[in-house]
Structures are given as structure tokens and as C-alpha cells.
Amino acid sequence: MSDEELIKSKVGTGNPFKVPEGYFETFQQQLLSSLPERPSMDEEPARTRVWGRARRTWISVAAAFVGVVVLFATLHQMNVTKESVALATADEMAFTEDEMAEYMASSVFDDYTLYSYLTNEE
């Protein structure tokens, strides 16, 4: 016989304790009628929690928007700078089509001389 079986054979698993009559029913009624306020049940903290969550979301959205704006602004500035450099160079080194056409029309070179000039023939 195991030790546990020995104990059970002597005293079993019954309950030798008693309670006053009607104790459990009375207990339940008294307890439920005297429950304190639950802090987590208040609306204010719930609103704060909701507002906190919404505010965090809006801050995230705003931060993302600002980030995108800054990025575009930076990229735009970079393009403007490149374009300005390109235009400046072009201004210094290139003729427009109209300017070329006018030059050709007003050229004092005859066709032969012009051809020679263009082909570097002497």
C-alpha cells in the first residue's frame, strides 16, 4: 500500500469542517453589494487611452508627411541646381536653332567656302 493510500484508508478525503448555515449565499450577496469602484472602469482613463492612441497615430502621419515634403523639396532643389548649371553651360556654348538659321542665312560665305570650312579642307 502506498503512503497516499494509507492516509486515505485512515481519514479519507472528506471534509471535517463546517460553516454557519446559509453562509455561502449570504457571503455572495454581501460581497456583490459592497464591491468598490474599479479604477479601470472609469471613462476618463478610457478616453485618455483612446485619445493617446489617436494622437500617436496623427503624429505619425504628420511626421511622415513632413518627411515626404522635405524629401521632395530636397530632390527638387537638387534638380533645379543641375538644370541651372546645364542652362548656364548651354548659354555659354550653344546656339538656338533660330540663331543658327539666321547666322546661316546671313553668312558671307558662299556654299563652297562654307563646305570647306566645315570639312576643314584648305
Place this chain on the structure above:
Amino acid sequence: MALNEELLLRQLREPKTAQSAFAVLVKEYTEPLYWHLRRMVLDHDDANDLLQNTFIKAWTNIDGLQGNSKISTWLYRIATNEALTFLNRQNANDIVSLDNEEGTAVNLEADEYFDGDELQRRFQEALQTLPPKQRMVFNMKYFDEMKYEDMSEVLGTSVGALKASYHVAVQKIAAFFQDDI
């Protein structure tokens, strides 16, 4: 009646249904928690106080109930902590001599809410010689037939340690009865 724990948990967390859901909880667990406490502290009035404390703490700390915990083990954990705290405080304040081995038996004999015979009184005396937490393990296994896995959640102790603790407790109590033979 088997409780739908998931539904009950949702209702406990919802302000509109929390009170009625808690009433269901109280109705379901008053008796098992009471006997869990009574076997530890022996006195009815002490068990009643601890039971009230247990439910009030449960009511004010519903948020502490995690979704993966059973409501029963959560309640037993609160009750167990109440009992152990009470017993530690009682031991610290106890002015009864440690040589007075008949203390518990004498108290139970005079207790109008104890209905056991002499063998039962001596059984309770033997249980009182166990350290409080070991006595808790013995009670939960022997009387409540609680699974070790559930007990582990209640007491925060590994299943292996609980099995060992119960084995030792049973040996001690059985030796007490063997001395009687």
C-alpha cells in the same frame, strides 16, 4: 456548470457587463476558494476574511488577468497569496510555545465549526507540522485533485518541484499514521 471562460473574460472587461459577469464568477468559485483557504487557516472567521480579500482583489485587478491564464488558476493564485501572507504574519505574531504540540488539536476541539473525530483532529495536527507552502501543495493534490500543471501556475513552482514536495508531504503524514499503528 462549465463556464465559457473566453466569454466570461470578455464580459468582465466590458464596463456594461463586468458586474454581472463577476457575480457569475463569485457564484462559481466561492465554495472551492473558501475550502482552499479554510484548510490552510482552519478558523472560519479567518477564512471568511481572506475570501473577501480574494474577491475584492480580483475585482479591482481584472486587468491583471491575462488572456492565456485560466480564471480558476488566477483566482486560486490570489487566494493562495492571501493565505500564505496571513500565515506568515500569524507565525511572526504567534506567542504560543513551539513545544505545545497539542495547540492545534485543542483549538479544533473547541471549534464549533469542526465536525471531525479524534483521528481527523490528529490528521489536521499532522498537516500543521508541514511548512505552509508544502501544506498548500498537499491540500491541492490530496483534497482538490488539482493537476500539477495548474498547481504550477498557482504557486509559480515547477511541476517537478511540486511532485517532489507532495511526495515528501505524503511520506511525513503517512509516518504520523504509521506511528499510530
